[in-house]
Amino acid sequence: MSKKSTTLFDKVWDAHVVREIEDGPDILFIDRHFIHEVTSPVAFLGLKNRGLKVMFPEKTFATADHNTPTINQHLPVQDPLSAKQLEALENNTAKYGISHWGLGNPRNGIVHVIGPENGITLPGMTIVCGDSHTSTHGAFGAIAFGIGTSEVEMVLSSQCIMQPKPKKMRINVNGKLGWGITPKDVALYIISKLTTAGATGYFVEYAGEVFRDMSMEGRMTVCNMSIEMGARGGMVAPDETTFSYIKGREKAPTGQAWDDALAYWKTLKSDEDAVFDMEYHFDAADIEPMITYGTNPGMGIGISQSIPTAEEAGGGKASFEKALNYMGFNESEPMLGKKVDYVFIGSCTNGRIEDFRAFASVVKGRKKADHITAWIVPGSHVVEKQIREEGIYDILTEAGFQLRQPGCSACLAMNDDKIPAGKYAVSTSNRNFEGRQGPGSRTLLASPLVAAAAAVTGVVTDPRELLAQQELVEA
Amino acid sequence: MAYDKFTLLKSTAVPLPIENVDTDQIIPARFLKATERKGFGDNLFRDWRYDGDGNPKADFVLNDPTYSGKILVAGKNFGSGSSREHAAWAIYDYGFRCVVSSFFADIFKNNSLNVGILPVQVSPEFLDKLFQAIIANPGTELEVSLPDQLIRIVDTNESESFEINSYKKHNLMNGFDDIDYLQAMKEDIFAFAEKSRY
Numbered sequence: 001m002s003k004k005s006t007t008l009f010d011k012v013w014d015a016h017v018v019r020e021i022e023d024g025p026d027i028l029f030i031d032r033h034f035i036h037e038v039t040s041p042v043a044f045l046g047l048k049n050r051g052l053k054v055m056f057p058e059k060t061f062a063t064a065d066h067n068t069p070t071i072n073q074h075l076p077v078q079d080p081l082s083a084k085q086l087e088a089l090e091n092n093t094a095k096y097g098i099s100h101w102g103l104g105n106p107r108n109g110i111v112h113v114i115g116p117e118n119g120i121t122l123p124g125m126t127i128v129c130g131d132s133h134t135s136t137h138g139a140f141g142a143i144a145f146g147i148g149t150s151e152v153e154m155v156l157s158s159q160c161i162m163q164p165k166p167k168k169m170r171i172n173v174n175g176k177l178g179w180g181i182t183p184k185d186v187a188l189y190i191i192s193k194l195t196t197a198g199a200t201g202y203f204v205e206y207a208g209e210v211f212r213d214m215s216m217e218g219r220m221t222v223c224n225m226s227i228e229m230g231a232r233g234g235m236v237a238p239d240e241t242t243f244s245y246i247k248g249r250e251k252a253p254t255g256q257a258w259d260d261a262l263a264y265w266k267t268l269k270s271d272e273d274a275v276f277d278m279e280y281h282f283d284a285a286d287i288e289p290m291i292t293y294g295t296n297p298g299m300g301i302g303i304s305q306s307i308p309t310a311e312e313a314g315g316g317k318a319s320f321e322k323a324l325n326y327m328g329f330n331e332s333e334p335m336l337g338k339k340v341d342y343v344f345i346g347s348c349t350n351g352r353i354e355d356f357r358a359f360a361s362v363v364k365g366r367k368k369a370d371h372i373t374a375w376i377v378p379g380s381h382v383v384e385k386q387i388r389e390e391g392i393y394d395i396l397t398e399a400g401f402q403l404r405q406p407g408c409s410a411c412l413a414m415n416d417d418k419i420p421a422g423k424y425a426v427s428t429s430n431r432n433f434e435g436r437q438g439p440g441s442r443t444l445l446a447s448p449l450v451a452a453a454a455a456v457t458g459v460v461t462d463p464r465e466l467l468a469q470q471e472l473v474e475a
Numbered sequence: 476m477a478y479d480k481f482t483l484l485k486s487t488a489v490p491l492p493i494e495n496v497d498t499d500q501i502i503p504a505r506f507l508k509a510t511e512r513k514g515f516g517d518n519l520f521r522d523w524r525y526d527g528d529g530n531p532k533a534d535f536v537l538n539d540p541t542y543s544g545k546i547l548v549a550g551k552n553f554g555s556g557s558s559r560e561h562a563a564w565a566i567y568d569y570g571f572r573c574v575v576s577s578f579f580a581d582i583f584k585n586n587s588l589n590v591g592i593l594p595v596q597v598s599p600e601f602l603d604k605l606f607q608a609i610i611a612n613p614g615t616e617l618e619v620s621l622p623d624q625l626i627r628i629v630d631t632n633e634s635e636s637f638e639i640n641s642y643k644k645h646n647l648m649n650g651f652d653d654i655d656y657l658q659a660m661k662e663d664i665f666a667f668a669e670k671s672r673y
Contacts, residue, residue: 015672018660018663018664018667019660019663021642022641022642023640023641023642024640024641024642024643025640025642025643027657027660029664029667029668029671031671031672031673032673038507038508039507039558039559039560041509041510041511042509042510042511042512042560045510045511045512046654050654052654052658055661055664056668059673066504066507067508079508081508081509082508084508084510085508085510088510122673124672124673125673130558130560131557131558132556132557132558132582134558146558146582147558147582147585148558148559148560148563148582148585148586148589149560149561150560150586150589150590150652150653150654151585151586151589151653153654154653154654154657157654157657157658158654158657158658158661158664159664159668160657160664162653162656162657163585164640166581196495196552196555197495197551197552197555197578197580200552200555200578200579200580200581201581227556230552230555230580230581232581232582264672296495296497296555315494316494316550316551318492318493319493319494319495319550322493412499412504412557413504413505414504414505414507414508421527431497431499431556431557433497433499433500433556434499434500434522435499435500435503435522436499436504439503439505439522439527440522440527
């Protein structure tokens with residue numbers, strides 16, 4: 001029998017199946033498990049109640065990020081409930097011998113930023129975390145997906161998880177991205193085409209020139225947003241960009257182990273004739289800076305376009321009207337020029353160094369608009385250090401911005417970083433659901449460039465206009 | 476955590492004909508700060524159910540005494556977004572045992588099954604029929620039979636079958652969970668780990 005052609009996803013999945021249950025899920029071995037303070041306490045409680053141990057504590061890594069403050073991290077956490085969750089994580093990790101980079105640790109940061117940053121995330125791995133944006137790690141050619149707390153308990157106690165094998169989708173974007181078009185725009189564009197349920201039941205592979213040309217930071221942004229179209233995860237085949245990113249990072253293999261790993265990683269790609277259950281093709285030339293106008297990430301348009309009508313948008317009219325009503329927008333209105341109150345740059349979607357470089361490229365030599373409140377939140381202490389070392393900190397300060405400390409922050413507003421009711425925030429995070437950034441908050445998802453343009457002009461602005469002026473000044 | 480076994484459920488239902496109900500609506504992030512699993516039902520659909528001062532919003536279905544029951548019937552793509560299992564806990568804790576929709580988000584579906592809620596996926600046509608029947612007569616009873624994998628409108632006897640894999644069906648009917656199963660195969664897992672690359 002000739003060897004069956006397989007996809008990248010099949011190769012990694014099949015290498016981790018401990019057992020297949022007939023008419024049931026596969027039992028999948030998990031190489032890396034990330035935990036944080038919000039979705040782990042009840043799982044540890046479950047272990048305790050059942051009298052179970054953590055099977056492989058060295059395969060689990062903990063960080064505090066979801067509810068942590070982004071100022072004065074050296075002081076005790078004020079919110080008693082958040083403090084209790086942080087204490088529970090501290091105690092649980094100590095009790096079971098799990099590595100914990102808590103608040104104040106120089107390697108602390110958002111779970112999906114620090115995993116790759118420290119070489120914990122590697123190609124060909126299975127990676128889970130009680131957080132839907134675990135899909136981020138797929139940028140390395142890993143199978144990475146978010147799980148619930150019962151599943152966190154499963155992985156702690158057995159290093160395995162039960163999952164029906166998803167179907168496979170490939171999304172190809174070919175051509176060259178235009179000037180001022182970022183990975184976030186690519187992600188928002190794809191989701192606007194597929195809708196928030198368009199990839200439910202699938203695992204996505206991103207392929208084509210655009211992703212090959214993309215940095216690891218960019219691939220992470222795209223894979224991060226996979227869940228926003230319903231996919232369990234997304235992945236990009238590892239290549240030289242991947243290998244050079246990983247090499248030399250703290251927990252990356254070295255010496256002979258590196259050579260062995262590299263030889264294996266180079267086999268991690270879909271066969272030429274591999275078949276996908278669904279395939280999409282997009283042209284990079286069709287993508288412009290994107291912005292959302294509604295209450296799910298699929299409700300996005302090119303920044304120069306007008307809000308569609310319910311008929312143009314498709315889907316249920318009542319749900320569409322509910323969304324526009326919440327946002328205080330009307331059908332057929334342009335997005336450009338809409339007043340903005342808050343700007344948030346950060347999160348596991350756009351909280352990496354490249355994102356702050358992009359933000360700085362627009363605000364350099366300009367001033368923050370007076371009425372704008374801006375929250376500039378690095379994804380980790382390592383990113384914060386880079387911001388300072390590269391001179392981005394000085395650019396931000398001169399423009400009237402303050403740098404905060406790392407954490408999930410206003411992406412889900414579990415800490416004090418809440419957008420007030422009725423206010424508009426241009427946010428580089430991943431979800432514009434009702435109340436996501438605080439009760440009554442109104443979120444416009446966009447790239448770091450669009451966020452920067454809004455921060456200095458105070459309204460929704462095409463960043464390419466500002467970048468063009470910048471080039472004239474610098475020329 | 477133990478949950479009630481699920482076999483046959485006969486109940487009136489609560490209609491929520493909204494699409495893309497995400498888990499941030501089911502339970503907002505600011506209510507995820509517990510270290511124990513209790514009391515989540517109080518904050519189910521918090522910001523649709525209560526205003527900023529904590530007063531019930533009269534126009535939200537959970538505040539409408541006309542509707543009650545152990546079955547929630549919701550628009551398509553229910554449970555999208557965050558992986559928070561707290562969403563399923565809140566639904567269970569409020570008293571629902573079954574959610575019916577024409578489409579579910581993956582993680583929510585898994586989480587529901589893990590906590591003892593049966594997600595029943597029906598055709599868009601049958602979902603419309605359910606909404607119409609419930610809204611026309613809030614006393615309309617639905618019968619959900621897990622052994623027969625069938626959902627039925629009791630009055631009219633209209634029914635539709637639904638899918639569930641036999642492993643999960645067996646678990647729900649017996650109150651078993653995946654952790655019991657995995658604990659019973661630890662030797663296999665240790666053997667697998669020996670050969671593991673990472």
